[in-house]
Amino acid sequence: MRRLRGKLAPYLLSLPSWVYLLMFFLIPLGSMLGMALATGDPLDGYTMSDNFQEFVDAFTNYQDSFYRSFWFGTASTVVTLLLAYPVAYWIAFHAGRYKSSFLFLIMLPFFVSFVIRVEAWQFILADQGFIFGPLKSIGLLPQNFHVLSTQWAVIGGLVYNSFAYYVLPLYVVLEKIDRRLVRAANDLYATPATAFIKIILPLSAPGVFAGFLLVFVTNVGDFVNADILGGPGTYMIGNVIQDAFFVNQDYPMAAALSSMLMLMLMLAILLYSKAFGTDAIQEYAA
Amino acid sequence: MSEDELPGNAREQAFLRGLTQPRLTRQNFLRGAAGVALAALAPQISRAETVTDWNAWWAAQKPTTDFVFANWPYYIDVQGSGSDHPSIDAFTKQTGIKVKYMEVIQNNAPFYAQIAPVLKSGQPTGYDMIVMTNHWELTELILQKWLVPLWKEKVPNFAKYASPSVVNPAYDPGNKYTMAWQSGFTGIAYNPKLTKREITSFEDLWDPAFAGHVGMFNDNTELGSAALLKLGIDPATSTVEDWHKAAATLRDQKNKGLVRQYYDQSYINALQNGDIWITQAWSGDIYQANSKGYKDLKFVVPKEGIMMWHDNMAIPVGAKNPLSALAWMNYYYTPEAAGIIEDYINYICPVPAAKDYILNVIKDPTVANSPLVFPSDADLKKAHDFYAFKSYAEFQKWNSIFNPIIQA
Numbered sequence: 001m002r003r004l005r006g007k008l009a010p011y012l013l014s015l016p017s018w019v020y021l022l023m024f025f026l027i028p029l030g031s032m033l034g035m036a037l038a039t040g041d042p043l044d045g046y047t048m049s050d051n052f053q054e055f056v057d058a059f060t061n062y063q064d065s066f067y068r069s070f071w072f073g074t075a076s077t078v079v080t081l082l083l084a085y086p087v088a089y090w091i092a093f094h095a096g097r098y099k100s101s102f103l104f105l106i107m108l109p110f111f112v113s114f115v116i117r118v119e120a121w122q123f124i125l126a127d128q129g130f131i132f133g134p135l136k137s138i139g140l141l142p143q144n145f146h147v148l149s150t151q152w153a154v155i156g157g158l159v160y161n162s163f164a165y166y167v168l169p170l171y172v173v174l175e176k177i178d179r180r181l182v183r184a185a186n187d188l189y190a191t192p193a194t195a196f197i198k199i200i201l202p203l204s205a206p207g208v209f210a211g212f213l214l215v216f217v218t219n220v221g222d223f224v225n226a227d228i229l230g231g232p233g234t235y236m237i238g239n240v241i242q243d244a245f246f247v248n249q250d251y252p253m254a255a256a257l258s259s260m261l262m263l264m265l266m267l268a269i270l271l272y273s274k275a276f277g278t279d280a281i282q283e284y285a286a
Numbered sequence: 287m288s289e290d291e292l293p294g295n296a297r298e299q300a301f302l303r304g305l306t307q308p309r310l311t312r313q314n315f316l317r318g319a320a321g322v323a324l325a326a327l328a329p330q331i332s333r334a335e336t337v338t339d340w341n342a343w344w345a346a347q348k349p350t351t352d353f354v355f356a357n358w359p360y361y362i363d364v365q366g367s368g369s370d371h372p373s374i375d376a377f378t379k380q381t382g383i384k385v386k387y388m389e390v391i392q393n394n395a396p397f398y399a400q401i402a403p404v405l406k407s408g409q410p411t412g413y414d415m416i417v418m419t420n421h422w423e424l425t426e427l428i429l430q431k432w433l434v435p436l437w438k439e440k441v442p443n444f445a446k447y448a449s450p451s452v453v454n455p456a457y458d459p460g461n462k463y464t465m466a467w468q469s470g471f472t473g474i475a476y477n478p479k480l481t482k483r484e485i486t487s488f489e490d491l492w493d494p495a496f497a498g499h500v501g502m503f504n505d506n507t508e509l510g511s512a513a514l515l516k517l518g519i520d521p522a523t524s525t526v527e528d529w530h531k532a533a534a535t536l537r538d539q540k541n542k543g544l545v546r547q548y549y550d551q552s553y554i555n556a557l558q559n560g561d562i563w564i565t566q567a568w569s570g571d572i573y574q575a576n577s578k579g580y581k582d583l584k585f586v587v588p589k590e591g592i593m594m595w596h597d598n599m600a601i602p603v604g605a606k607n608p609l610s611a612l613a614w615m616n617y618y619y620t621p622e623a624a625g626i627i628e629d630y631i632n633y634i635c636p637v638p639a640a641k642d643y644i645l646n647v648i649k650d651p652t653v654a655n656s657p658l659v660f661p662s663d664a665d666l667k668k669a670h671d672f673y674a675f676k677s678y679a680e681f682q683k684w685n686s687i688f689n690p691i692i693q694a
Contacts, residue, residue, distance in 0.1 A: 041678040043429055128560030149547045231547040232540050235693045246395045248685045
């Protein structure tokens, strides 16, 4: 009996999480898939069916937005990584006893609402704003120059908003790296660059991996940046889903698009972990 | 991930608008209450018993002393700290009806998404009166039979004082279910310093000289209607063929790089910042921008005509105090009440007689003489109504024609 209880204990202990997953993940997921296949309209109600046409339409009508979302997501994540890595590295290795102060500074913008921060960029980057206005009036920039309403503004907004989410996981792994390994490399006549490439970079791989997922998945589904900073031709799939759901009340389409986005993200994550391998990362970490 | 984020962002957005916009987020699209709206997806629960004889229903109603009024933020007169509304106090004094005034409507679509599941399950919404724009959601409420037909004899002031522009509208023939709260124009606004010339026509939104600095609305009803007017077609009587033509001219405008962005309420910031030089615009916003210090900005009634929208008072089924709602409507359609409210909110007053009240009693000639608040008959003659959708299929057709322009 005791042995049985011992075997069951981990499952019993994890029961709340299973219930949570079921209630807030599996059931909504199921009803979303059901809705995607349903036929009808909001006035007469919906009936369950196997209307796979909705998925075909969703893809043919909105494939540009899908591609664009993945392009924005990838570009913004890579740029965020390139910006966040040096910062995390510097804090972990050179900030000394001010580490927590610097981390706090990085988190500071998060005390202000997300949307307000994005809107602030709208003012900073305004055509006649306090940056571009003077530059235009002294003729350094052509009158027609603008950053807002371009895809670069959207990608920039995504980078800005995900920066801290990348710094933190990178900082955590960099901080844990055994400094004696770096010193040993130096003793063995490795240049600082070699030491970085052979020791620090591989050991920080788990942070790069975790941060990439965190930022990429969030950014692909984002719609706020495209809405506020974008222009014609920056519509992301998140915006399309918003419209389908709220404006057009086309619930089957919204559900189909959401399911497809989720599937694609899952696939991307799967391929990503296959390519860069959780095993490889474990190895590095060991 | 994006679904998870939605409610929080929507709330923040609503909060933000509260800080920056007068009558906030009219058509803005980050919409609240996704969680509640999800309930709309649930399989249909049996519908409540529908009332067949509304005359008998009205006859059975007893007067009450309560009234729950759901409205948009910043859409009524305010005194002092913000919770004091002189027009409501005067109403309570006159009738003895206590008003619970709730600023709960951020936008048509999310508000509809909140009340639809409740109405569908036959429950009362808790509101005795709501205010909805003459967009699809209002049509939907009417088609679903979720609005109580008004008892006209209880609202004699409507016949007496209502502006012809709000009587017998296409979206609600005979004012069977609704009476206007406010109207507004969707025309063109521009900054003469940047356009360097006067704007008179919808054609100007297609002027290559303004390439990259033209603002259009991302509300596809507004967007499509502007293109229809440009082509000389009355949106209210337009056909599917016209819609295709309008979409073609909009696509042309976009492909030539004229459009800076398809905006929600944020167009007003872009106009003030100089990002856009000329844009589709709501009259009330420009009035408020002018009085906030952006004196250059101009609003024009284009020569082809102008779109006029109406926000309407209506009683949802299940209302506990319907007679109070009628009493309020009757009270609102007096020059005094409409004047007090109009002097504060500055859209288009449905009670023309309020002009004299504002001029002579409140003594605020700026508002009384503003052609944006009390438009001239000539301007009103140019006003067009939106196309009133007759079914969901029509609404979907319109969307399928105009959405690709914004979304591609």
